[in-house]
Amino acid sequence: MELTLNTQDTLLLDSAQQYLGKYMDAKHFREIRDDGDHYPKRYSPEHLAEIAKLGWIGIDIDEEYGGTGPYFKGLCLLAQQMGRYLSPTVLLSSGLLGVSAINILGTQRQKRTMLPRIAQGQLKVAFAIEESERHLKSDITTRLCRTNNSYRLQGKKTFVIDAIGADIVFVVCRDDNKNLFIVIINSTQDGVSITPLSMIDNRNYGNLSVDATISKENLLGEGIVLQKALEQILDRARIAIASEMLGAAQHLLETTLSYLKLRKQFGVNIGSFQALQHRCARMYSSLEMSQAALLAAIDTIEKRKSSSDIATLASLVKTKANDTLELISNEAIQMHGGIGMTDELDLGFYLKRAKMQVALFGDSIFHRIRYGKITLGD
Template structure:
């Protein structure tokens, strides 16, 4: 029996979502996440290998580059499921590195990265709240997620008007732990012992950063949706004055407001992913990504904060899982640009030139 393109896409998305069960407990338990908090390197090498074996790191790359050639819609479905489980392995960042290495044609680092045998991270950020890689040769690179787990780093450096790409292996970045139990690394931009792997990756870098920003929005969507579901379950079960908390109209109104935020975020993320798959580029792509990321960042912080409040005093304890979602949202929300940065970028991208 033949199927339509829409049905094929729906089946592809379902299979991507189902594949996450390979690394996430069937009951949604967060024991593994808790066990990795505030440890170094902060990820599970066995899980990272599984991620590579399933093809997730190269999910967006063409088959000719060792990837599986799926769309941004599939990538966002995957990231959403990882957000629901608070998976700490830096797949979005590794996928960014994979795109740069594929553009460079250097298979020496790309093949083991795609296989999950190594972790390669890109040290692109030079200041807080940015979505550009200036490539300043003298600038320390900041906010490299889970940097202690990486075997190599990619360093974009501006040379003669182009964005060259260097590979640094064996570096030991300075590490600063974050409130969700992970860490950021900082790395001196020293190309003395580095190997240049590409003369110009400016175009690939811009696309990779946009895809990472949209992927982060999808991760936040999954995170807030799971957090909201847990909160609804709590409101149905917790009794006060002989009634379930969820029966009180004031709490129902608050829950409805949060549900609206999640639905609007889903529409924005899925719409942006579909338009990118349809070929949106330039300012159109940037506007779509920024609209989704701005909404996801604001909504995730609102949903997780109110979820903790709706749980009452127990929600503020470290032993109760709901707080893990708020801590993770507070760290991830500004990754690849804050909501303020993306609102500004959106306005610049959609602004119409003044008429004469």
């Protein structure tokens, strides 16, 4: 991405590297992991308030609603650096999923009510879509029933990102006619239960159980319009998570190369071994191709190209990011040898995070099938 950065991009990137590298790096991530009682939300409220002041949470929100955007490329640059440093924030949940849903589907009243508070870090949003271990809309069974002048929402969600500490949750559901809806619920209202979900990467996940009454004003979208909008929201998330993944991959590659230049066997640096050089070349090539795909995907969003073009490149870049991060994280562990498996090094954090990121919003099998269907017109 460095070859195409303009002045605005460079300033944002420098700011992100300075702040995240100093305050929200792997050392901070380790502190959160080791002191879960002090960080029940898996992030620091103080740092969240600071990055909100920097304008990062509202980077894809129009200035009219208190944001500093829209600037999707900037959001991806931030996600890339957060992946590099393992920085725990609510950028993906609130700044992307929540903001995208409101921007695409929200009424003027909803935008004016929620977007400024999200930008200021005062309103934290979780987006609940998954109901099984697979990422498929056909698995959505959470039910929305009309009852007189209100609605009743019943169902369960799993793997809800940043669920713990969220103020509101956007719940994807269906009515009796199988039409899709997004319903806004308050995380503390009667009939709503959110429980922590402990996963290997120590990210903030939760399970949601809901059996609550919902007013019409809490509907964000419905029917055919929502079905198209939901794919737009998820495609933006797929591109952003790919950015985060490639930031982690870049860091792992640099760390591994540095180690190969220092570690000696048989009196020479192991980086001089041709077999390892070939493996490093493969990692580098895979990373460069993935970054090229990422830039193309970001470009489709920035230039507001057709939903088909966006979907095609979103699936392409998520697949490339999945394969690249799996390759580089596995190779990083292997090339470090036994020490790579110890808790002393941060490599294990990245490997565990990679295993979860690959599954988020669709694994490579899901996206290869989706890519084929889109390109073949199925």
